[in-house]
Amino acid sequence: MHEWFVINWPFIEWLSPSVVLILGGLLVAVLRGGAQKLVLLAAPGLALVAVLGSTPGTHGSFEFLNMQMTLGRVDSLSLVFAHVFAIMALVGAIYALHVRDTIQHTAALIYAGSAMGVVFAGDLVTLYVFWELMMLSSVWLIWRNRRAASLAAGFRYLMVHAVSGVLLLAGIVIYYTQTGSLSFDAIEAGSPAFWLILLGFIINAAVPPLHAWLTDAYPETTVTGAVFLCAFTTKTAVYTLIRGFPETELLIWLGTLMTLWGVTYAVLANNIRRLLAYHIISQVGFMVAGIGLGTAMALNGSAAHAYTHILYKALLFMSAGAIIHMTGRTKLTELGGLYRHMPLTFMFYMIAAFSISALPLTSGFVSKTMILEAYADQRAALVWLVLSLASAGTFLSVGLKLPWFAFMGRDSGLRPREAPTNMLIAMGIAAFFCLFIGVNPQWLYQMLPHQPVGYNAYTLAHVFWDLQLLSFVGLVFFVLLRFMAPKDKITLDTDWFYRVAAPRAVGVIHRHVTAVWRNLLDAMRWPLRSIVAQALRFHGPKGILARTWPTGSMVLWVAVLLTVTLLLYYI
The missing domain is CATH 1.10.287 (Helix Hairpins)
Known part of the structure; x- marks a missing residue:
């Protein structure tokens, strides 16, 4: 009799972080009280230990229907993403510790575990299974906000990602038919499978005009759910693009378009989470542009920027979430003067804002400038100029507009207390990494896939150019301050x-x-x-x-x- 299912899984050699997180989520679903909180923290903690203990190689391989599946392809690229995913899952769990919502906690851990599964997947079928599980688990973080707008946004989110999954599945079927292989490596350009799989990935990367699901859904999610959502979906897409589509010229122009599209709509936004959601699109654009260039420095820059972005973007959403949690307000036109009553939240927000703006001594500076340097080395002046312009727009909206009208400026009359302790601890951990990586970039560089890195962010040219750019943007903002005031309206995009x-x-x-x-x-x-x-x-x-x-x-x-x-x- 033919053995259609053969498994050879060395559990002792490798503990799957994705399995740890998913099992943790299932345990959280049946536990209550202190036991539930313990598992909520222990699962991502154990997953982080498993990532740190992972050795390069292939683990968790088995044969299914004559197809070779691999749950654990461990190399430098998968490890750098898995490392920050595990940190983010732990930080997100701490941030959500005060929430009494079993479904939300379960969905968050399964979602994080699914993203980890995509990163470690050694074949396209395994990747597809975790890809779909990400969609099914993450949508509950939107629906648990229990509002009519959240329900509608969640359904639209589900439909868009269902299309992404169908395209990916169709591409995998054609790829297997053509090559007889399911291994997930760089895919040869030109075939229908290439375009279908690429399209499935770029939908999750929120590449315009296929991006409106992100800015539609993220402002409608729960306060704690937004922290998880901003960290995993688009970054798993970045990982898959690095793995399967390096040096694809189309990605250069799509990434460049993303950077400008995001900052343009962010400047117009009034809802603080919608503003931050547009900057996910913009910052992922830097990563996509680096992948399209495909040089060793550009790919390292994309991986490094994904790492730093997960941390500072989560900190931005945590700070915004603290405002919403304590005031019940989401619009800049309803906020102001909060720095007096939420000083720690304001401080953590500014650390994240300086990081995303690539201020020297913050994490964003040591990753974003690597992508810009890669384009400078290739003398791609137009793309370099557009990316620099997008950097200016980032500082204008996230570093100046949002903190001025939310924390400073006119007093809104709101008198909130500081955020709960667990939220502050989570923000403090993320802020620490934003500063630690900024002053010690080699800690991150040594994890990047292409070694040796051979890049120094802190040259006089990089530092002075960056400071001049940010200083000029700051001057423009305060000179034109009366024109920068937010308006109480929503600017429709392709949605x-x-x-x-x-x-x-x-x-x-x-x-x-x-x-x-x-x-x-x-x-x-x-x-x-x-x-x-x-x-x-x-x-x-x-x-x-x-x-x-x-x-x-x-x-x-x-x-x-x-x-x-x-x-x-x-x-």
Whole structure:
């Protein structure tokens, strides 16, 4: 008899951090009180120990249906992402310790474990399984906000990521058919599999115009859920792009577009989490542009910037979350003068703001300048100039606009207390890493995939250029301060198509279809008209079975997409 399932898993040699986090999430689901909090902290702590104890090589391999699966491909690239993922899971757990929401804690740990699974996946099928598990677990962090807007945003988030998963699966099937291999390494350009897998990845990376799911969903998530969401989804996409698509020229221009797109909309934003969400797009753009260039320094810069970005972006969302938790307000037009009442939160926020703005002695400086230097070495003046312009826009909105109108400026009359102790501890840990990496960059550089790094961020040229740029932006901000005041409105992005255009189109189509049905029925004789009318009671636009049309339409479009993909391939 053929052995269709053969497993050879050396548990003693390698403890899977992803399995630790997922099992921790399942334990949290059945525990309560102090035991639940203990597991909530212990699971990411043990995962961090497992990452630190991982040795390079292949672990957790098994055969399934004659396909070789690998749960643990450990190398320098996977380790640098796994290292910061484990730190972030622990920091996020500390930040969420005061929350009494079992579903949210369970979803957060399974989500973190799924992201870790993607990073360690040695084959495309394993990657796909964890990719989909990320989607299914992360959406609960949006829905647990228990608002109508959160429910709607969560469904839109789910639909977009379902499309990403279908594209990825179609690409994997074609790739396996063409090559007979499922190993996940650099994918040869030009084939349908290349484009389908790339498209699946860049949707999760929030590349415009496929990015609106991020700025739509992240402002609607829970206070603690936003900290996890900002850390994992887009960065797993960055990891997969580094692994599978280095030196893809298209990514240069997509990444460059991301940097400007993000900062432009961030300057216009009023909701503090929407503003920060746009800067995820902008900062991931630096990473994507580095991947597209594909030199050793550029790829190191993208990996390093992903590492630092996870920490300072989480700190930004933690600080914003503390404001929302203590005031109940999310708009800059409703805030002001909070530095007197939340001084620690203000201090931690500014450390993160200086980091994302790449101020010397902060973590963002030692990673972002590496990508800029890589482009300078290639004499790519246009891209270098655009990336520098995006850096200026980052400081304008995150380093100046948000802290001025939220923490300083006019007094809003709010008198909140400082954030809970566990939230402050989590922010303090993230702030420590932002400063520690900034003053000791070799600690990060030694983990990067291409060794030796051979880059020095603290040259006079780098430091003086950066300080001049930030000083000029600061001058412009305060000179034009009265024009920088936020406005109480939302600026629609490409989400206009499903917020405004799609409902209108559905309404028009529904009216026309209904008119056609009525005219058709009027033209029929009475017996046939009676039969059709009875059928419409169950299947028509207002019928009983029609109530399930959203789920049915999703299945239909997924089936159509797969069919068209396979037809294009075989024809």
